[in-house]
Amino acid sequence: MDIKAPDLGVDSAEVSEIMVEIGDVIAKDDNIVLLESDKASVEVPSSAAGKVTKINIAIGDQVSEGMVLIELESAEDSAESDDSAADDNQEASDTEAAAAKPEEVAPAETESKSSESSAKPAANASKSTTHALPDLGVDEAQVSEIMVSVGDTVTADQSILLIESDKASVEVPAPEAGKIEKILVQTGDMVANGQDFIVIMSSGTDAADESESASDSSESKESAPAKSEEKAAAKTTGEPKQAEKSTTPNVAASKKAEKLTETQVNEKLVDVYAGPAVRKLARQLGVDITQVSGSALNDRILKEDLFAHVKESLTTQKVAPASSGVASSGLPSLPDMSNTEIWGETSTLDLSRLQKVSIPQLNYNTLLPQVTQFDLSDITETEKLRGELKGGMKAEGIGFTILAFVVKATAYALTQHPRFNSHLSDDNTQVILRKSVNMGIAVATDDGLIVPVIKNVQDKGLKQIAIEIGELAVKARDKKLSTKDLQGASFTISSQGNLGGTAFTPLVNWPQVGILGVSEASMQPRWDAKKQSFEPRLMLPLSLSYDHRVINGADAAVFTRYIATLLADPRRILL
Helix, strand or coil, X not given: CEEECCCCCCCCEEEXXXXXXCCCEECCCCEEEXXXXXXXXXXXXXXXXXXXXXXXXXXXXXXXXXXXEEEEEEHHHHHHHHXXXXXXXXXXXXXXXXHHCCCCCCHXXXXXXXXXXXXXXXXXXXXXXXXXXXXXXXXXEEEEEECCCCCCEECCCCEEEEEECCCCEEEEECCCXXXXXXXXXXXXXXXXXXXXXXXXXXXXXXXXXXXXHHHHCCHHHHHHHHHHHHHHHHHHHCCCCCCCCCCHHHHHHHHHHXXXXXXXXXXXXXXXXXXXXXXXXXXXXXXXXXXXXXXXXHHCECHHHHHHHHHHHHHHHHHCCHHHCECCCCCECCCCCCCHHHHCCCCCCCCCHHHXXXXXXXXXXXXXXXXXXXXXXXXXXXXXXXXXXXXXHHHCXXXXXXXXXXXXXXXXXXXXXXXXXXXXXXXXXXXXECCCCCEEECEEECCEEECCEECCHHHCCHHHHHHHHHHHHHHHHCCCCCCHHHCCCCEEEEECCCCCCCCCCCCCCCCCCXXXXXXXXXXEEEEECCCCEEEEEEEEEEEEEEECCCCCHHHHHHHHHHHHHXXXXXXXXXX
């Protein structure tokens, strides 16, 4: 039975969390997967009941309406299988009992022997089994928390281990019911799919032990409630159970945890219920996600909760006295503006979601030594060529603007001057050169500026570049850009089109080392030495901002003039 994705309200959404595993028995309307888009987080329920036999998705996948998420074995089929298995077990049990029956038994011992023989089959059926980790969805992850101790009795599917990667937190369930004999991993260990992690004595032995304990004395009856109370107290306080006898794995884990920094301990041991997209946004906003209260089911943290937390923090900073120090942005706190005689009337305007997300990235610019080089390109002949071609392009539904020429010329210039298509290493000792040109194109939307990326521009012609510029612009304004559309840029172009202005200083988009600003072209008089007269020429202002740690002024001047030359005569690109 296929369980498919319902109408999500968006074209596609990302799988943030898979809430079931193969072998789980679920009821109708049980949540099976958490999907996240830029608009909302949605928990998808199962449309039927049954046993999970296959999971067709993985964390990070993009899914759309009608895609098969999981496959189920219906409850009726499962029941038939269980009945058949029960019949087989009953027949086997009867056969064993007949074989084990003694030929002669003393009358006084009959009742005792009978009790023993009924317990032995269960004891013989149990065994110690070493279990391996299931598919975690990543190559490796870190053990964040061990939820059981040696000697604990667990039920099948009970959570026993918390595994964390940079994409998700995963609770590993017990593969079978029984008693924990050995724990093969420790808190802080890096583990991989298929790695042995626990040894469990199956529940058959426990049943036999309980039968023997019940016939001894009332001592075990008194200890059982005490043990239950101990577990309940541990669950309530959130503290690990203190066993009567300490176990080696937990001691080792404790010693290892002592060596971790406070930040590392917080990151690994605090169980925050939030999806990967929310965690990533929290890092971008500089928010400690452990301090955020979740508003969704089971206290799950949504993006809206992060924004509310940020807004509350900003409000708190705003009303704080001026002597409270420096705010998180590095700037001093605002003065108290409540005195209307000095400051006049004020009002507040909330930033858009996109503006909030952009602030941490923009703050990086205070750490970059940036310089801007200005130049002009005579695009008179190029504009004539564009005029000749745009009619045919328009007939095909393609918008053919001067930006396509700028992108093509800049991409070619980057292949000839690869230092501008690079990143500075973290230790400031190397320049990491990009072999392909992935061009970021700044697009203005109602919510703010967004920068989609055209991949491998060096291999594309003017027509294809124009097509992709148009497609990305439409997706940006319709809020349909995917994560891949926004990642991987090696250089950025910011064009102000016909908005006005003669030049500006664009901000380098770290970790890139350069950005080209393009202002509105205008007719200007240019001296023609051959004709000994001024002629009107269409001049395009260029503004190249660059990271001075990687690029010096002379190279920036040569690079900017090279782009201007290519734009004046695009035929040079063909040489």
